[in-house]
Amino acid sequence: GAVVSQHPSRVICKSGTSVKIECRSLDFQATTMFWYRQFPKQSLMLMATSNEGSKATYEQGVEKDKFLINHASLTLSTLTVTSAHPEDSSFYICSARGGGNAEAFFGQGTRLTVV
Amino acid sequence: DAKTTQPPSMDCAEGRAANLPCNHSTISGNEYVYWYRQIHSQGPQYIIHGLKNNETNEMASLIITEDRKSSTLILPHATLRDTAVYYCIVPPRKTYSGAGSYQLTFGKGTKLSVIP
Numbered sequence: 199g200a201v202v203s204q205h206p207s208r209v210i211c212k213s214g215t216s217v218k219i220e221c222r223s224l225d226f227q228a229t230t231m232f233w234y235r236q237f238p239k240q241s242l243m244l245m246a247t248s249n250e251g252s253k254a255t256y257e258q259g260v261e262k263d264k265f266l267i268n269h270a271s272l273t274l275s276t277l278t279v280t281s282a283h284p285e286d287s288s289f290y291i292c293s294a295r296g297g298g299n300a301e302a303f304f305g306q307g308t309r310l311t312v313v
Numbered sequence: 314d315a316k317t318t319q320p321p322s323m324d325c326a327e328g329r330a331a332n333l334p335c336n337h338s339t340i341s342g343n344e345y346v347y348w349y350r351q352i353h354s355q356g357p358q359y360i361i362h363g364l365k366n367n368e369t370n371e372m373a374s375l376i377i378t379e380d381r382k383s384s385t386l387i388l389p390h391a392t393l394r395d396t397a398v399y400y401c402i403v404p405p406r407k408t409y410s411g412a413g414s415y416q417l418t419f420g421k422g423t424k425l426s427v428i429p
Contacts, residue, residue, distance in 0.1 A: 204356070232416070241400075242357070242419040291356045293417070301347065302417060304356035 200226045202294045204305025211282055211312055219277045219308045221292030227272035228294035232302065233265070236289040248275060272296070282312040317401045322424045325395075331388040333423050335401030338382040346377060347404065347417065348386045350397040350425075357400065357419075360386065391427045398422040 201224040211217050221231060230249050234242040246267050248254035254267040266278040275294070279286055289309055295302040318336040325331040337346060347362040361368055361375045363384070368375045374387040388395055400422040404415040 202356075234419075241421055242351075244416060244418065247416060289354070293357075295415075300345070301359045301362055303359060304349075307354070307356045309354075 200224075200294075200303045202228075202292065202303045202305045204292050204308055206308060207306060208309045209311070211310070213283055213312055214281055216278055216280045217282055217310060219279075219290055219292070219310075221275045221277070221294065221305050223273050223294045223296065223303075226294075227296050228275070229272065229296035230294070230302075231269055231275040232293040232295075233267060233275075233277050234291045234293065236291060236307075242291060245277075279310065282310070284312045286310065287312045317403055317420055319399070319401055319420065319423045321421065322426070324426050324428055325388075325391045327393060327427050327429050328390055331391040331395065331425060331427070333386040333388075333399050333401075333425065334383065335386070336383045337401070337403050340381050340403050342381075344403050344405070346375070346381075346384050347402045348373070348375065348399065349402065349417070349419075350395075350399045351422075352394075352397040360399075391425075393427050393429065396425060396427045398424050 203222045205220045232247050233245045235245050236242045244257050245260045246254040246256045248267050248269040250269050250272050256262045269275040289307050291307045292305045293302045345362050345364050348360040349357040351357045360372050363375045377384045402417050
């Protein structure tokens with residue numbers, strides 16, 4: 199299957215700082231990328247959907263000013279968690295679809311811990 | 314939206330076939346059934362998808378009933394590395410578009426434990 203690379207895999211940051219997570223499609227052009235969040239023992243929750251060159255569409259309850267999503271190219275999307283707080287600690291996962299694929303492929307996830 | 318129902322957990326002996334059921338009785342005629350799995354602390358992995366006909370790939374087989382109201386994912390020879398949470402997902406047809414921006418909504422899935 200297609201490869202989606204997410205970086206970093208783990209990050210620890212201080213409360214009040216910002217963290218950027220990158221998601222790259224390595225062997226296909228991702229016309230659409232998705233960002234999910236997963237808390238312990240829970241399922242993945244969709245945060246936002248972004249099409250290349252367009253503003254992201256956020257799910258209800260997700261603060262767009264706190265979770266900044268940029269999808270400036272067909273192979274790269276970034277999620278920036280601004281002014282992070284301990285309650286933002288979670289597993290963040292990106293997904294990408296495109297290149298004629300009917301299925302979406304996922305990155306390996308980023309474990310964010312805010313201290 | 315076509316809601317899916319899966320058993321919360323299943324056990325399977327190593328080397329035996331694992332049959333994971335999914336009920337999607339409200340599926341529309343042109344909505345696909347997708348299966349993903351998530352091994353602990355990793356991103357989900359695509360397994361297979363289908364519309365009407367049974368599908369098979371190197372990972373699994375997907376059997377869809379004739380009325381399309383349910384399906385079964387079959388792992389023919391389960392190994393310990395197949396221990397994971399398996400998700401059956403039917404993306405809403407309304408979220409399809411020319412750009413392919415269908416959305417995957419994850420339920421609780423089935424936790425499959427492969428036992429030595």
